[in-house]
Structure formats: structure tokens, C-alpha cells
Amino acid sequence: xxxxRQPRLTILLLAGLLAACQQAPAPAPPPPSTTQNGYGTTERxxxxxxxxxxEQALKLLELTDRTELKENRAVELTExxxxxxxxxxxxxxxxxxxGMPTDAEIQLAATSPDAREQFVRTHLTESLEVVRSAAAAIxxxxxxxxxxxxxxxxxxxxAAG
Numbered sequence: 001x002x003x004x005r006q007p008r009l010t011i012l013l014l015a016g017l018l019a020a021c022q023q024a025p026a027p028a029p030p031p032p033s034t035t036q037n038g039y040g041t042t043e044r045x046x047x048x049x050x051x052x053x054x055e056q057a058l059k060l061l062e063l064t065d066r067t068e069l070k071e072n073r074a075v076e077l078t079e080x081x082x083x084x085x086x087x088x089x090x091x092x093x094x095x096x097x098x099g100m101p102t103d104a105e106i107q108l109a110a111t112s113p114d115a116r117e118q119f120v121r122t123h124l125t126e127s128l129e130v131v132r133s134a135a136a137a138i139x140x141x142x143x144x145x146x147x148x149x150x151x152x153x154x155x156x157x158x159a160a161g
Contacts, residue, residue, distance in 0.1 A: 038139055038140040038141070039083070039085055039140045039142075039143065040139075040140070042137050042138065042139075043083070043138055043139075043140045043143040044084075044085065044086075046134045046137075046138060046143065046147070047080050047083050047084060047143065047146075048088065048089075048090075048091055048092070049092060049097065049130070050076070050080050050130075050131075050134075050146075050150065051077060051080050051081065051088060051090070052090050052091070052092035052093070052095075052097075052100060053092075053097065053099050053100040053123075053127055053130070054073045054076050054077050054080070055077070055090075056100045056101045056102070056103075056106070057069075057073050057099075057100070057101060057123050057127070058070060058073050058074070058077075059101065059106050060101040060105070060106050060109055060116070060119055060120060060123065061073060061120070063106070063109050063110055063116055064116065064120060066120070068157070068160075069120070069157055072153040072157065075149075076146070076149065076150055076153065079146045079149065080146060082142075083140075083142060083143055083146065098126040098127070098129065098130055099122075099123055099124075099125075099126035099127030099128075099129070099130050100123070100127075101119050101122075101123055105119045106119075121158075124154050124157050124158050125158065127150075127154060128151065128154035128155065128158065131147055131150045131151045131154060132151065134147050135147050135148070135151065
């Protein structure tokens with residue numbers, strides 16, 4: 001024989017479940033974070049990555065006589081920093097990311113002209129891929145303009161050899 005408490009417990013559980021089913025549904029998750037002007041998390045992530053990549057690239061390019069590349073990275077950095085909506089913190093320091101020369105590569109490039117040329121070409125080709133991917137995802141017009149600038153730079157730099 002079952003004790004008398006069992007039916008009361010079952011009734012209480014069922015009543016709780018029914019009450020829960022009658023509550024309003026949970027609100028939908030908010031859309032990806034976007035400010036009123038369209039600068040959102042995608043744009044900020046790209047800008048932060050591009051700044052980190054260009055800063056590392058400048059270290060590599062300082063080892064070359066390729067003035068145009070150094071000037072292009074400096075222009076890009078200026079334009080990218082204008083897009084920031086908060087202080088810049090390098091979230092990518094020490095990372096091995098496509099298009100971003102590592103400290104070890106920069107050290108090797110300082111002693112090996114062949115390695116230096118290889119790392120410059122790798123920076124150009126891989127960062128062009130990143131920029132082209134960003135172009136498909138960026139919706140904020142000023143950020144998209146900087147992405148197009150970066151794509152023009154990389155394309156011309158690769159064509160120049």
C-alpha cells in the first residue's frame with residue numbers, strides 16, 4: 001500500500017507544471033550587439049584584429065625597403081582607430097593568426113632576406129583573404145569603406161610583387 005502523501009505530491013507537481021506552461025514564453029534573445037549607427041560586434045572584432053595584424057606587419061615591413069607597404073599600413077591603422085567605439089586593447093598579442101606575422105617570424109626575417117620576403121608575401125595573401133571575408137560580413141558603412149581600402153592596398157601590393 002502506498003502512503004497517502006503520494007497523490008498529494010503528484011497533484012502539486014502537476015499543478016506546478018500546468019502553471020509553468022501557462023506563463024508567457026521566454027523573450028527571444030537579443031540580436032547581435034549593434035549600436036544605432038550599425039557598428040556592432042562583427043565590426044569591432046574585425047577592427048581589433050586588423051589593428052593587431054597591421055601593427056605586427058609594420059614590425060616586419062620596417063625590415064624592408066618597401067615604403068609603400070609601410071605607408072599603407074600606417075594609413076590603415078589611422079582609419080581603423082577612428083572606427084573604435086571604446087579604448088583599444090590588443091586581444092591578439094602573441095597569437096598566430098592568418099596574415100599576422102609572429103614575433104618569431106619577425107626575428108627570423110631580420111636575419112634572412114628569403115624568409116623576410118616569404119613572410120611579407122604571406123602577410124599580403126593571408127590578410128587579403130581575411131579582408132575579403134570581412135567584406136561579406138561588415139554592414140557598417142564606414143567600416144566597409146576601410147575594408148575596401150585594405151583590399152585595394154593588398155591587391156595592388158601583391159600585383160607589384
